[in-house]
Amino acid sequence: MAITPERVLSIQSHVVFGYVGGKAAVFPLQCLGYDVDVVNTVNFSNHSGYGRFGGHKATASELDTIFEIMENNELLRPTRLLTGYIPGAEALSVVEKLATKLRQSKPDLIYLLDPVLGDSGRLYVAPDVIPIYQRMLPLSTIITPNWFEVETLTKTELKDMASLRRALEILHKEYRVPHVVISSLPLKPWLASALPPSILSSQSEDTSHLLCISSSLPDASNSCTSIPIIHAQCVPLIPGYFSGVGDLFSALLLAHFHPDSKPETIHATPLSLAVSQALTKTHAILLLTHSQSQTLPEHEKLPTDDELDEADPLRKTRRMKGRELALIKGQNLIRGVGLPQVWEMIRWDCFWDC
Amino acid sequence: MAITPERVLSIQSHVVFGYVGGKAAVFPLQCLGYDVDVVNTVNFSNHSGYGRFGGHKATASELDTIFEIMENNELLRPTRLLTGYIPGAEALSVVEKLATKLRQSKPDLIYLLDPVLGDSGRLYVAPDVIPIYQRMLPLSTIITPNWFEVETLTKTELKDMASLRRALEILHKEYRVPHVVISSLPLKPWLASALPPSILSSQSEDTSHLLCISSSLPDASNSCTSIPIIHAQCVPLIPGYFSGVGDLFSALLLAHFHPDSKPETIHATPLSLAVSQALTKTHAILLLTHSQSQTLPEHEKLPTDDELDEADPLRKTRRMKGRELALIKGQNLIRGVGLPQVWEMIRWDCFWDC
Secondary structure: OOOOOOEEEEEEEEEOOOOOOHHHHHHHHHHOOOEEEEEEEEEEOOOHHHOOOOEEEOOHHHHHHHHHHHHHOOOOOOOEEEEOOOOOHHHHHHHHHHHHHHHHHOOOOEEEEOOOOEEOOEEOOOHHHHHHHHHHHHHOOEEOOOHHHHHHHHOOOOOOHHHHHHHHHHHHHHOOOOEEEEEEEEOOHHHHHHOOHHHHOOOOOOOOEEEEEEEEOOOHHHOOOOOOEEEEEEEEOOOOOOOOHHHHHHHHHHHHOOOOOOOOOOOOOHHHHHHHHHHHHHHHHHHHHHHHHOOOOHHHOOOOOHHHHHHOHHHHHHHHHHOOOOOOOOHHHHOOOOOOOOOOOEEOHHHHOO | OOOOOOEEEEEEEEEOOOOOOHHHHHHHHHHOOOEEEEEEEEEEOOOHHHOOOOEEEOOHHHHHHHHHHHHHOOOOOOOEEEEOOOOOHHHHHHHHHHHHHHHHHOOOOEEEEOOOOEEOOEEOOOHHHHHHHHHHHHHOOEEOOOHHHHHHHHOOOOOOHHHHHHHHHHHHHHOOOOEEEEEEEEOOHHHHHHOOHHHHOOOOOOOOEEEEEEEEOOOHHHOOOOOOEEEEEEEEOOOOOOOOHHHHHHHHHHHHOOOOOOOOOOOOOHHHHHHHHHHHHHHHHHHHHHHHHOOOOHHHOOOOOHHHHHHOHHHHHHHHHHOOOOOOOOHHHHOOOOOOOOOOOEEOOOOOOO
């Protein structure tokens, strides 16, 4: 394993129990050789999916103090920046100020911005954070929005290939984001029918799939004329809801992204190689988590049922607990040892004109 | 590597930059296969040795809320408990209440209590935490006080073999602590002259050494009549001050302690085996940190000089930064790969009557 001297500043939520936010991101980054400076935007007991949760939210002023002291101590020198869930506009503004300063002082900073806004049509942050994220997009190197976050940030409903192309154009050209990765697009008919056979054929018939798509500007210094290179891959959907998957994926993507690497094949880009690694490892951890949850006693793997959950809140927490990511048990997978299958990103050449 | 299904609840400080408290303890525990529930008693920018530091201290009520929600969610089910720096009597009382509850509900809980009070004659907590720690001692499985903390907890000045024996007796019999480990005793003449040749001979003549001593009750259920088994080892002192060493040592000790293990030799105990592992790995990380700090540019490895530090505060922070534990670079050492030397704890049979 190559141990790099790189240092990631990670700014996201912390939970005591389980693996979301920083708990899903920091350990994988450390396993892959990164020193990680860990800023906890909240300190909560567990993730909100358990129904009951609580603790302390860092105030904007607390975050500002921490960054100021670190700067005065010459400790604010990351080579990479990772930001995730940040509660509220005030705290996010502090992070915006920090990211602006880091970008200015270190133009080659690799900043992975995960614009955590919501999912499946529902915002889970206050609406006033949206314009701040839009202002922050030009500071980023890579963003990892989900479907809903792409729609929200670009004000574009994704309903056909034209709107998907338009949304990516807005992100690359208007917001000057060099690299965009949408890791789990539902495979709606219009999307499935546009996919080249090389990507579609990797699906098996009998399971649902999600599409992971990446879009990379070959020349980030020239975002207006350069045409983004698209890659995609279908990955089988694992039944049930798992928390922290996006946080793990983003951390792995940042860890594996080496902008100066020279891919062995002309079909790949530094971004597509990193996405392949992140996708492969995230999927392997999910498979392990799923198989582990199947060995739990019956009362801990009850299926989702809102009515029964309402009657017995512990029914839900037991299900959640059984679906916490198996990061520790699966740490060798994160190190690249014993991966069952590689999910390679496949170039989608006709994306812009199909 | 054996992946155990065990879960540690770790309660200690958090710093964004560097490796002390939880940042020194959690990653090693995770590497060794433990799921870790991480409670941050403070969220600071960096450790206090940098001179400037700040952030948020968790209040007693915040900690209480977190534990209460976790209990209601059935998430308070650790097999092991690790407590370190906890600021103030109010917060410590909340942890005392929690440890009492966990001990009652799980009699075989393995609780490593590091009674963080101070060092070298100086308290760095408020004096009102001392009686709380004294009340907590009977809840523990293992404690890892330093020289000064032994003196403070037992109200016994360590000045000869008789007072050392007396202090250990107080901890084992009055406070009913099954296992005591003092990891770095200065080798004063009275201590050196009492050491059996088998322990003394492992020293080389030309460097200073520290003594690590462990004292283990063979039958913890009968603390009044059972005679503690003593082991010790001399380890060369590495020049310079490194922060977080005790936190790393305690975490490794907890990770390697398996009370039901059957040592291959009659000279060893489950405690002495765990101490050997913790000592060996901590020393290897320190050697790596030291050798890494020697490769720094001149202005980052300036020796301690209070007068020059006063004139230029950054002089001190640069030195501190160069001495942060090389935990990430040395993660294979933590996993037991490539250890340069094993520091085996040697049985000190005549301790009680020499």
